[in-house]
Amino acid sequence: MRTSLLLVSMISLAAVAVAAPQKHPHFDDGGALQWQTKLSSAKAEAGKADKLIFIEYGRAA
Amino acid sequence: MAVGLAVDCDNSPDEITEIWLTNMPDASRLPFVAVLTSNGKWIDGYSGFKQAAELQTFLEAAAKSPLLNASAEVRAKLAKQWKLAKAAADKGKWKKVVAAYRVAQASYGRCEERDGLRALKAKADAWMEAKFAAVTKAAVNGEKLVEAKKMLLEVRKVYAGGPEAEVATIGMKAIPRLNFLRKAEKRANVKANLREKIAAEFKGTRWTALFDKPTTAKK
Numbered sequence: 491m492r493t494s495l496l497l498v499s500m501i502s503l504a505a506v507a508v509a510a511p512q513k514h515p516h517f518d519d520g521g522a523l524q525w526q527t528k529l530s531s532a533k534a535e536a537g538k539a540d541k542l543i544f545i546e547y548g549r550a551a
Numbered sequence: 552m553a554v555g556l557a558v559d560c561d562n563s564p565d566e567i568t569e570i571w572l573t574n575m576p577d578a579s580r581l582p583f584v585a586v587l588t589s590n591g592k593w594i595d596g597y598s599g600f601k602q603a604a605e606l607q608t609f610l611e612a613a614a615k616s617p618l619l620n621a622s623a624e625v626r627a628k629l630a631k632q633w634k635l636a637k638a639a640a641d642k643g644k645w646k647k648v649v650a651a652y653r654v655a656q657a658s659y660g661r662c663e664e665r666d667g668l669r670a671l672k673a674k675a676d677a678w679m680e681a682k683f684a685a686v687t688k689a690a691v692n693g694e695k696l697v698e699a700k701k702m703l704l705e706v707r708k709v710y711a712g713g714p715e716a717e718v719a720t721i722g723m724k725a726i727p728r729l730n731f732l733r734k735a736e737k738r739a740n741v742k743a744n745l746r747e748k749i750a751a752e753f754k755g756t757r758w759t760a761l762f763d764k765p766t767t768a769k770k
Contacts, residue, residue: 514555514557515557515559516557516559519555522555523553523554523555524554524555525554525555525556525557526554526555526556526557527556527557527558528556528564529556529564529566529567529591532554532555532556533589533590533591535554536553536554536588536589537589537590537656537659540589540619540660540661540665541552541553541554541589542552542553542554542586542587542588542589542594542610542613542614542619543553543554543556543586543587543588543589543591544553544554544555544556544584544585544586544610545556545558545567545570545583545584545585545586545587545596546555546556546557546558546582546583546584547558547560547563547567547571547581547582547583547584547585548558548559548560548581548582548583549559549560549561549581
């Protein structure tokens with residue numbers, strides 16, 4: 491839940507055009523980020539537009 | 552700004568566990584959070600709860616990391632490509648623009664030259680979209696489709712090897728199916744829902760639009 495609140499705050503920072511966002515597997519982040527579950531996929535997506543990779547390591551509340 | 556990577560701490564891949572062991576060996580409070588460059592280099596991280604404002608400060612600092620910048624060597628390489636691409640774009644030689652952009656994709660780091668190449672690639676993509684739109688318009692208007700097929704072939708050449716070329720290829724397969732449909736519909740005993748059935752062959756692609764009901768008579 492706490493993590494969810496944290497990620498929701500990222501909405502203003504996530505100035506990205508996401509065609510088909512993948513939701514976070516544990517919580518609803520309000521569409522702040524497009525989520526991947528594999529590092530290789532995250533690298534590929536981030537590399538397309540020089541984006542950062544934001545790792546959230548936790549468990550479902 | 553970022554792509555999220557969600558990792559279940561109870562089922563963490565070794566490569567992620569190694570990231571924590573290397574960079575935050577004493578971390579204990581969930582969640583663990585980290586920001587990496589797009590090629591996987593560590594920028595910063597923390598463990599435990601942060602207020603939204605703190606998280607924002609953390610992210611803004613990470614976004615300014617010099618690790619995100621291209622090296623001088625990469626910039627020099629991309630500058631050359633950018634120059635070539637600009638000259639090609641001025642002449643509408645989109646294949647060269649796409650080739651230069653692909654060279655840039657094989658390197659890492661933010662820089663003006665990469666941004667410039669992206670902008671030129673966007674122009675090439677706009678050209679491609681215009682071609683695709685023209686193909687659809689010709690189909691829906693009931694026009695002959697020889698020119699449309701030529702346009703798709705042109706797109707396929709420009710983007711050879713890329714997903715855009717695949718889209719063009721599917722379009723080229725749709726055209727003979729539309730020609731078949733047009734002939735079939737001239738017959739009195741045309742099968743019911745033939746148009747819908749053929750359109751369904753292209754479900755999930757942009758080319759189903761070719762099988763929309765014609766808006767005018769055939770020319």
